[in-house]
Amino acid sequence: MKYSIITIGREHGSGGRGIAQMIADELQIPLYDRKLIQMIAENSGLAESYVAQSEMRRTSSFLYNLYFDSKNLPLDDQVFLAQANVIQEVAKKGPCVIVGRCADYILRNEPSVLNVFVYAPMEERIRRIAEEYGEKANDMQRYLQKIDRHRSSYYDRFTGEKWGEPHNYHLLLNSTVGLKTAAQQIITLATGKEQA
Amino acid sequence: MKYSIITIGREHGSGGRGIAQMIADELQIPLYDRKLIQMIAENSGLAESYVAQSEMRRTSSFLYNLYFDSKNLPLDDQVFLAQANVIQEVAKKGPCVIVGRCADYILRNEPSVLNVFVYAPMEERIRRIAEEYGEKANDMQRYLQKIDRHRSSYYDRFTGEKWGEPHNYHLLLNSTVGLKTAAQQIITLATGKEQA
Numbered sequence: 001m002k003y004s005i006i007t008i009g010r011e012h013g014s015g016g017r018g019i020a021q022m023i024a025d026e027l028q029i030p031l032y033d034r035k036l037i038q039m040i041a042e043n044s045g046l047a048e049s050y051v052a053q054s055e056m057r058r059t060s061s062f063l064y065n066l067y068f069d070s071k072n073l074p075l076d077d078q079v080f081l082a083q084a085n086v087i088q089e090v091a092k093k094g095p096c097v098i099v100g101r102c103a104d105y106i107l108r109n110e111p112s113v114l115n116v117f118v119y120a121p122m123e124e125r126i127r128r129i130a131e132e133y134g135e136k137a138n139d140m141q142r143y144l145q146k147i148d149r150h151r152s153s154y155y156d157r158f159t160g161e162k163w164g165e166p167h168n169y170h171l172l173l174n175s176t177v178g179l180k181t182a183a184q185q186i187i188t189l190a191t192g193k194e195q196a
Numbered sequence: 197m198k199y200s201i202i203t204i205g206r207e208h209g210s211g212g213r214g215i216a217q218m219i220a221d222e223l224q225i226p227l228y229d230r231k232l233i234q235m236i237a238e239n240s241g242l243a244e245s246y247v248a249q250s251e252m253r254r255t256s257s258f259l260y261n262l263y264f265d266s267k268n269l270p271l272d273d274q275v276f277l278a279q280a281n282v283i284q285e286v287a288k289k290g291p292c293v294i295v296g297r298c299a300d301y302i303l304r305n306e307p308s309v310l311n312v313f314v315y316a317p318m319e320e321r322i323r324r325i326a327e328e329y330g331e332k333a334n335d336m337q338r339y340l341q342k343i344d345r346h347r348s349s350y351y352d353r354f355t356g357e358k359w360g361e362p363h364n365y366h367l368l369l370n371s372t373v374g375l376k377t378a379a380q381q382i383i384t385l386a387t388g389k390e391q392a
Binding site: 172181185189192 | 313315317360362363365366367368369370372373377380381384385388
């Protein structure tokens with residue numbers, strides 16, 4: 001494989017997770033998605049529910065690059081450190097697909113990592129979370145915009161970069177091309193195999 | 197072909213034009229790039245040199261959607277109207293690749309159009325314009341940033357959208373994956389053929 005590790009950032013409701021699953025299935029490599037939460041909880045000693053919500057909390061300042069004893073860091077920074085440890089560990093184990101959690105940034109010095117971002121138009125995201133995920137909100141658009149803001153501020157805070165900004169990725173795909181088509185695009189790029 | 201018309205927006209120095217050429221060659225379809233300048237000049241009756249520079253001029257306001265007699269519009273708006281006419285005409289003729297010139301926006305209501313944006317890291321763009329295009333500037337980075345600002349404000353002015361913003365495209369590619377690889381990715385998506 002040209003790129004053995006694939007990170008997938010995604011807008012909620014874009015189908016990015018489904019695409020990640022298709023890639024992992026076809027390449028027969030592990031998918032780290034919700035499984036990461038459990039691993040980060042174990043690594044940090046914090047509750048799974050706390051870790052799961054960390055992307056949704058607004059916190060005060062960026063401390064990751066400062067020198068602190070990790071036990072004295074605010075809890076969310078401890079989560080991020082544990083997350084960085086876990087993601088670096090799973091990347092060492094071999095080829096895999098990692099969804100979200102700033103994996104592109106955490107693995108930025110690894111040459112064999114392919115960074116992808118999946119997005120979709122708002123109306124398509126609303127349709128998917130309602131019909132496929134069964135999620136409910138009074139105002140679906142505001143609900144999704146809130147999730148975007150949280151993911152964006154989490155990413156910005158810990159990476160100093162902008163979530164979804166093209167230059168942070170190799171490839172960005174609008175999932176309206178089709179989830180299977182998107183998965184095939186990513187597989188082709190990762191494996192370095194051209195189409196027939 | 198799933199998408200018969202391919203529009204390619206690109207950062208200067210990203211290799212986007214080379215990618216467009218590879219696609220046109222492989223699919224044996226026309227490439228509209230610098231040739232558009234001549235066609236727009238003929239359509240508008242304005243000088244080629246004036247048309248060529250229109251993306252680089254800062255102008256005052258967005259008038260395209262207002263009702264004006266086109267002969268009374270400011271010259272840059274006349275250029276844009278001619279550009280829209282020419283691009284709609286070439287799109288009617290059949291499959292083609294169109295580089296820049298807001299073609300994605302001008303053809304936004306055509307279902308068979310694939311919109312792509314090609315970009316690259318600043319250091320790679322500087323290397324390419326110096327080594328391959330033979331362009332010179334005292335400060336290459338400022339020179340490229342200025343071109344970015346002009347293309348961006350031109351696009352924003354006439355489309356009301358943000359140049360290079362993922363949601364305006366189907367696919368965005370970092371050309372560090374390789375120009376040939378990028379061209380193949382776009383061809384695969386346009387033709388709808390999956391790799392073997």
